[in-house]
Amino acid sequence: MEIQERQPVLTGLQPQEPSGPRRSHLAKRLLIGVVAGSVVLGGVLVLLPSTPRAAAPRPAAGPPGRANTAVTAGVPVAVADLVAVIGDREAHLRAHPRDGQAWAVLGNAYAEQARRTGMPAYYPKAEKALRASLRSRPEKNQAAMDGLTALANARGDFLAAKEWGETAVEQSPKRWTTYALLIDTYTGLGDYKAARRTLEKLQELHKGPRVLARASRVYWNLGWREDAAATISDAAAGAATPAERAAYLQQAGELAWERGDVKESLSYYKAALASDPDEHGSLAGQGRALAALGRMSEAMRSYQTALARQPAPRYALELGELYEKLGLTGAARVQYDLLRDRVRQDEAGGVDDELVLGLFEADHGDPQAAVRRLRAEWEAQPGIPVADALGWALHRAGDDKEALKFAKKAMDREHGGGVRSALYAYHRGQIERELDLVGPARRHLAEALQINPHFSPLFAPSAQEALTAMGEPSEEGPPDPSEETEEPAAPERATTPALRRPA
Template sequence: MSRVRRLLPLLGCVLLGCVLLTLYAPEGVLRRDEPPPALASWSPYDLAGSIEAAQRRLRRHPDDAAVWASLGHMYLEQARRTTDTAYYDKAKGAFERSMRQPTGDGEPYIDAMIGMGALANARHDFAGAVRWAERAREAAPFRWALYGVLTDAYLELGRYEQAETALRRMLGGRPDLASFTRAARLEHLRGRPGPARDLLHRACAIPGDPAEYAFCQWQLGELAWHNGDPRAALAAYTQALAADPGHLPSRAGKARAEAALGRIDQALRDYAAAVARSPSFVVEYGELLEHLGDRDGARRQYAVFTAQHKLLTANGDTDNLAVGTFTANHGDPEAAVRYLRAEWKRRQSVEVADALGWALHRAGHHTEAATYAARADALGGRNALFAYHRGEIEHALGHTAAARAHLTRALSVNPHFAPAGAARARALLAETP
């Protein structure tokens, strides 16, 4: 039985756990290591207004550690919703101001430390995220948000046993949207889309603000997409956008599903709307344009990605995984290998294993590529792109039967996994005896 499956019985113990945790506060006095009451109230329905309100309060009370920490978390949420990385520096500044304020026990404000961990994850400094979360855990082991930081970091580092342990602790203490969606991701990685879907439906049923509901529906859309059901994916993305029209990942996801269903004009409109507000989806958009024969339009999108990469590098926020993946497909594969070897030293996740294997293949190093592709495919659940990459590598090595098996599996999992990749897989299968 899957190790992740052992997470699910914990959910039946949630109510008992919550009751027991209340006993840690004798005579109703909140312990130092339990979640405090809301110190800086903010509304997710009006995030920009809440940021302005926090800024006004800080102009009057610049030593309020709680409000500085809340402001940092708001900036992180704004970055997540808009994919604008400029908010990262603002979040960092707010968390640092919070931690500089004196507290009664001489420790930095706990929520600011957790925020620094979440920021490190967002910036792909996963080892740094672990350090911040562990520091917070030493001071406040019952602050459940820190276990979300740990789960995310350990997953990206490829340390799945530790990710499951952290998530188990989070589920036992705070079964909510944040913990259920993380559990769903683990189930997906284990190749169990049914339990992953059940967990996401449970998360979406938890009352929350429109942005949280949109995030949850987007995850359902992603799960449906990766499992080859563009209609269900489109329905979920559409629900997400009905709740939060500004949710850009759902806008891009909707475009991807529409393209798979042959609704090309609408797909192009949705992609254009997404990239007009964020460069995060320009490569995906460009690859569709290139597949449709619009090479000039594709080059324009790729140029935006290159410019954005240079800007991020100048700010110290290089994303070696994204750059390496792009370069392997649209640039110098040897340079892509260098980017991705550097990233592999930082984190050994399935995504990096797959990307490095593919870059090695594109650079002609097929034997070494096969090792990384096998690792990604074994640990990455039902992932059509991983299976396709492995099939291409086996084909390059002359392993006809293995290549055919992996390419067939890729198309059976998701026949629309990538416009050019899916077409190439079909062509290889047609020419392979």
């Protein structure tokens, strides 16, 4: 049976509307509910048979057992194995509805199912199951707390993830899996120093492919591109399952793409799909690389397949822009309508799509609406991608002076950690060009094309056209006035010792 056709076995786990995508006080509210214990499992067990508490037998060998082990460790799981472990745990919970461990496994599996299949309705189901686990086992329930941290990360609610993850670390400081999740959390919040500090702690506690994959992301954000590439290759080589290997190969493909190594990125994406055909991110990545190589028909088919299997807003935006590049404006509008519809579905599942929606509105919709959305996102979660997107939205809305402040923030080594992004450089260069800062504009537009000459089917050609229009650089001029522009304020961060490069 296809996973999209699967109906919930447990009546009490029907998806429910969340209070909204922002859950900054979620952890505190749930912990109070756990301690109070006034509502037994919050209605999740309604209509389930009442039975005495029993020890949870582990899932049977084979797919359920493999998936249980992987889900518990936070490792990518094959879709077929997810279906197996979900069915196994649902059946177990009908007989043992107060088994907190089983609820935690089920909640984590639901969250992974939502991530792998792009079905946001499973996120509320995951939250209900994880709440049930905490109410059944309110003390030292690290599996449930890790699950809630991962769930909040997947939804893009990094404030809630921070609350859950830091609470889990306080209770069990030697549990390595929580530190891996917190690296993603701190990166989402733009706290790169905390991410580096957390990686150091993680490396003290554990070794293995999952740690290497997190380390690769941190190294990339520090600007250590070769180290990042080598580390993710090591992670893929050490992966225990095809699904895990595919996830790391996809990450390797993303890094190669960001470096401008189009053919290498395509090789990684193909290898990921050979390892796990359900790695939909690699289908979209393959489309991106094929378009850069001029293989447009293949690129469109790859994107269309990715969207049919997982209609992510980012994929719809990329395919829409590819259609625009090819002059297919009607087809582009269809993708943009799909993007809006998908964002609404994600919002119902508690997912924060403000970043991709803001970029879409800035370039293809209402720039003023983009500014409002992204300014609110910056106030809540001041990450580097948000700074870049907000700066670009301000530019598109006509406020280039403020736009430059955020564009600088996105490329600032102290706060951004050394990220080299062609898109960020392009955005900054175009803002500077509008402000008649010709030298800096030329430098950043050239940098964008140097990093990745194919970074966007629409904007890479625009960067080249702008450079041509500006002509050759003149003799040495006055200092760059953009360097004196005041940067937007961001929360104060604790100082962190420098992370050592890998040997």
